[in-house]
Amino acid sequence: MTEQYLGIPVPVLSESNIPITKPDLLNMPRSNQYIWTATQRDLISHLVGLNPVLAEAGMRATEPSPNVAADLTVICHEMAGRLRKSPAQIAQELAEGFNSDPNPPTIQEAIAQKGYLNFLLNMHIFGNQAISEVETYQDHYGEQNIGEGETVVIDCSSPNVAKYMSIGHLRSTIIGESLARINRAIGYKVIRDNHLGDWGTQFGMLARAHELWADDYEELSEGTDPVKGLYKLYVRIHEEVEKEKIAERERSGLDANEDVETALEREGRRWFQRLESGDERAIELLKWATQKSLAEFQRVYDVLGSRYEYMLGESFYIPMIPRVLEYMRERNIASIDETGAIVVDLSMKNLDKLVVQKTDGTSLYSTRDLATLVARCAWFNPHRIIYVVGEDQQRYFRQIFATFDMMTGNTGPQTEHVHFGMIRLPEGKMSTRAGRVIFLEDLLTEAVDRARQKIDDLSRDLSREEKETIARQVGVGAVVFFDLGQGRERSIKFDWDSALSFTGRSAPYIQYAYARMRALLQRAQKEQMELRYDLPIEVTNQPGNALIKHLSKFPEAITRAAQTSRPDILAEYIFRAADLFTTLYDRVRIVNEPDSVRRNSLLRLTQASAQVVKNGLDLLCIEAPERM
Numbered sequence: 001m002t003e004q005y006l007g008i009p010v011p012v013l014s015e016s017n018i019p020i021t022k023p024d025l026l027n028m029p030r031s032n033q034y035i036w037t038a039t040q041r042d043l044i045s046h047l048v049g050l051n052p053v054l055a056e057a058g059m060r061a062t063e064p065s066p067n068v069a070a071d072l073t074v075i076c077h078e079m080a081g082r083l084r085k086s087p088a089q090i091a092q093e094l095a096e097g098f099n100s101d102p103n104p105p106t107i108q109e110a111i112a113q114k115g116y117l118n119f120l121l122n123m124h125i126f127g128n129q130a131i132s133e134v135e136t137y138q139d140h141y142g143e144q145n146i147g148e149g150e151t152v153v154i155d156c157s158s159p160n161v162a163k164y165m166s167i168g169h170l171r172s173t174i175i176g177e178s179l180a181r182i183n184r185a186i187g188y189k190v191i192r193d194n195h196l197g198d199w200g201t202q203f204g205m206l207a208r209a210h211e212l213w214a215d216d217y218e219e220l221s222e223g224t225d226p227v228k229g230l231y232k233l234y235v236r237i238h239e240e241v242e243k244e245k246i247a248e249r250e251r252s253g254l255d256a257n258e259d260v261e262t263a264l265e266r267e268g269r270r271w272f273q274r275l276e277s278g279d280e281r282a283i284e285l286l287k288w289a290t291q292k293s294l295a296e297f298q299r300v301y302d303v304l305g306s307r308y309e310y311m312l313g314e315s316f317y318i319p320m321i322p323r324v325l326e327y328m329r330e331r332n333i334a335s336i337d338e339t340g341a342i343v344v345d346l347s348m349k350n351l352d353k354l355v356v357q358k359t360d361g362t363s364l365y366s367t368r369d370l371a372t373l374v375a376r377c378a379w380f381n382p383h384r385i386i387y388v389v390g391e392d393q394q395r396y397f398r399q400i401f402a403t404f405d406m407m408t409g410n411t412g413p414q415t416e417h418v419h420f421g422m423i424r425l426p427e428g429k430m431s432t433r434a435g436r437v438i439f440l441e442d443l444l445t446e447a448v449d450r451a452r453q454k455i456d457d458l459s460r461d462l463s464r465e466e467k468e469t470i471a472r473q474v475g476v477g478a479v480v481f482f483d484l485g486q487g488r489e490r491s492i493k494f495d496w497d498s499a500l501s502f503t504g505r506s507a508p509y510i511q512y513a514y515a516r517m518r519a520l521l522q523r524a525q526k527e528q529m530e531l532r533y534d535l536p537i538e539v540t541n542q543p544g545n546a547l548i549k550h551l552s553k554f555p556e557a558i559t560r561a562a563q564t565s566r567p568d569i570l571a572e573y574i575f576r577a578a579d580l581f582t583t584l585y586d587r588v589r590i591v592n593e594p595d596s597v598r599r600n601s602l603l604r605l606t607q608a609s610a611q612v613v614k615n616g617l618d619l620l621c622i623e624a625p626e627r628m
Contacts, residue, residue: 087115147188204272421491
């Protein structure tokens with residue numbers, strides 16, 4: 001123990017084999033260098049030059065309402081009081097001043113409309129710069145250096161050892177992975193730390209079940225399916241506990257809703273005490289179960305494309321707990337209550353007390369979470385720590401963060417609970433391995449099977465190997481997008497038809513649009529239509545200009561998704577990009593355009609669209625098939 005935080009010794013952490021991407025190695029542009037953001041910034045700067053008082057009015061350029069024929073707008077109503085003029089008069093004077101000296105050059109004209117100052121882009125200048133940016137940065141288009149190398153730790157997924165991952169782990173896993181990619185794209189060093197559940201009374205119960213019934217399950221023998229055996233033990237002991245509770249209530253004449261403690265529960269608690277005291281047999285069983293569970297988890301993570309810098313169980317932090325509790329008591333943050341438990345009084349923050357050690361001397365989630373926060377600060381010196389955990393834990397994390405603020409004197413990193421609603425499957429049979437829950441691997445397998453059937457029906461010129469690859473990309477992508485494409489705070493009901501639709505707001509629709517883009521470019525290449533980058537972009541149709549403007553907003557969409565921890569913002573953006581390209585494809589000849597300059601422009605626009613859609617899907621943990 002050589003590292004410390006708050007004077008609390010922390011176990012030394014060995015480096016993972018997974019490299020951590022360092023920002024700025026590619027000299028990534030800052031956000032205000034991309035054309036869409038730069039145009040807004042330069043526009044406001046020019047208006048302030050026309051009237052310096054505007055600098056104090058909080059003026060900003062935004063997108064107008066959909067029914068307004070303009071590209072940007074400035075709302076003048078907020079400036080009326082300061083300038084002592086009507087909004088309409090302000091708009092008119094600014095429009096006249098701007099049009100007499102148009103600047104920036106990406107703006108063509110200012111138009112006063114009542115109390116609004118609207119602007120039209122010079123699409124020749126703007127469009128050329130926008131497409132050039134995509135072509136210059138390619139796979140790195142949209143990346144920024146807002147984070148400037150600061151560290152963000154993301155706690156996500158967090159399955160329990162000795163159990164299969166259920167659909168309940170889907171949202172934490174993919175929201176966490178997407179947020180990791182999004183934050184890395186804006187210049188943060190991201191540490192994904194998968195906090196495994198391998199401690200607590202639940203493991204004591206499992207140890208007792210293993211002691212009683214291990215010989216009943218052949219899956220527990222080496223070379224078979226030990227996680228399945230462990231899961232069966234877990235289910236069995238809880239069923240036995242319920243039977244004991246019913247029998248005890250009947251013997252004691254208690255109400256059916258009244259809780260009673262059973263002999264099995266007491267035995268499970270004693271096993272947990274053995275574990276906390278370092279009992280050799282208990283530790284050996286924990287290590288074995290963890291090793292087998294990690295292999296099971298990794299198979300699911302490989303399908304989802306989730307990666308972690310660290311996967312550490314709660315057990316890793318147990319050696320820190322005595323000193324953490326001592327630190328809290330020394331500073332009167334925690335005290336012993338009348339039951340003998342150690343608690344933190346949070347009444348001044350309008351929160352319930354937080355128990356950090358039970359009466360019997362064993363730790364709780366809260367104790368281990370506080371120790372984990374201390375360790376992460378010592379190891380990573382993070383700017384921010386994000387916990388991607390369900391909405392039912394909101395009050396708990398307010399307690400944890402409030403307690404940690406007391407420990408650090410409000411000098412620690414920013415902490416954020418990114419919470420999400422539940423996910424439910426529609427009624428109906430789906431394969432499970434225990435009959436009580438839907439396992440995540442089964443959901444993904446079902447999605448790939450359904451996608452394979454659709455691919456078989458739609459694509460007959462693909463090889464078997466190609467179909468299998470595409471079925472996996474489409475099936476998994478459908479599940480991921482259905483989740484990330486909706487506001488994370490909502491509870492959602494999974495719908496197979498919507499998720500796998502090739503015509504609606506779905507991953508298959510976006511993936512098909514991307515494959516169509518790639519097919520157009522491949523056709524052009526076969527017909528020897530080499531792209532010319534020395535020719536200007538000349539797109540004169542409305543669908544094409546709408547698409548160019550949308551592509552230029554990709555960096556802004558990434559920034560908003562990062563700042564709000566909402567991947568659905570990016571999901572909506574990518575769907576819109578695919579939809580705008582589909583409109584262009586349906587209305588405009590691209591490869592068959594007779595004018596060579598316009599055809600070259602449309603093909604470069606197609607290539608830029610494919611690049612942006614691919615980049616966006618990657619940030620959502622979704623693959624982009626080259627063919628479909």
